[in-house]
Amino acid sequence: MIAQLESPTLDTPCRPHYIVEGLIQVFTSTQRNFFTSVMAQALRISGQGTPVLVVQFLKGGLGQGPEAPVQLGQNLDWIRCDLPRCIDTPELDEIETTSVQQLWDYTQKVVLEGKYSLVVLDELSLAINFGLIPESEVLEFLEKRPVHVDIILTGPHMLPSILEKADQITEIRRSHRP
Template sequence: MSVQLETPSINSTPKLPYAVEGLIQVFTTSHRNFFTSVMAQSLRLAGQGTSVLVVQFLKGGINQGHEKPMRLGQKLDWIRCDLPRCIDTPHLEDSETESLLHLWQHTQKVISEGKYSLVVLDELSLAINLGLIPETEVLSFLAKRPPNIDIILTGPEMPKSILDIADQVTEIRRSQRP
């Protein structure tokens, strides 16, 4: 009795018994903070060949905007709002509001296209809390994102609704010094 083994064709893709699902991670604190560990993780993954996008919604000052992403290495794109200053108030000029909304729309578009495997949405909670980006819109976007993309959200006082859907929540606290 001979056993015939099936040889896969060269063009066939092996099927995994499971789907890889991206995580929603949150890094939050009670104060405005630069999340060094998140940026280090982004650089490390990009250096290993993972496509990464870092979006800083409230940072400005370098006339960048989504049309001119900063490229760090071959795999990390870093974009900021096209603003002359950093945003720290809900009271924006019309041009600032327009720039922020363009960046938010662009971010949603490139994520839905699946161009990046990891996306960092820096200070998104502050944009929500200032009333600049609607919380319901963010929740809808997170629910509809391609399932294999990892999303990291950072910022102070992350809304409870986002904490509730996060796979991982890291809260940064200041230590009490004697």
């Protein structure tokens, strides 16, 4: 059997393409052990050809940072602060504070350019709670992002103002009792 598709000719102009509005998703847990499921989602989506950015604000990575993202496949860029350690306290030295700020500035810039369709902001709530990233800047960023960009925010103790903006909130907790 042979089938042939023929494009119909229309006397009226074609409708413009529509854009699917991106979602703001929050993944939160009292334990810091759920990043694997978020990363699996990012890898799956990037494997389908969608540009993805994963930003880990509190994880260190020598030789990383905005100037040297790790590329996983063709469509997934993964960046961390260019620091020798993971940040687990709000008491940081000037180099560490500057590194987190540079990563936040870079993230805002590339997202607003529309380079990525999915952006994962890992442990953003901790960065806000540690006073490293201002809550007001995050809220403004979420409002100004390109309409098609999906944002995933992770971390424990997500601020109510961010939860208000979320389209989907996933709270991960233990389902068994020891």
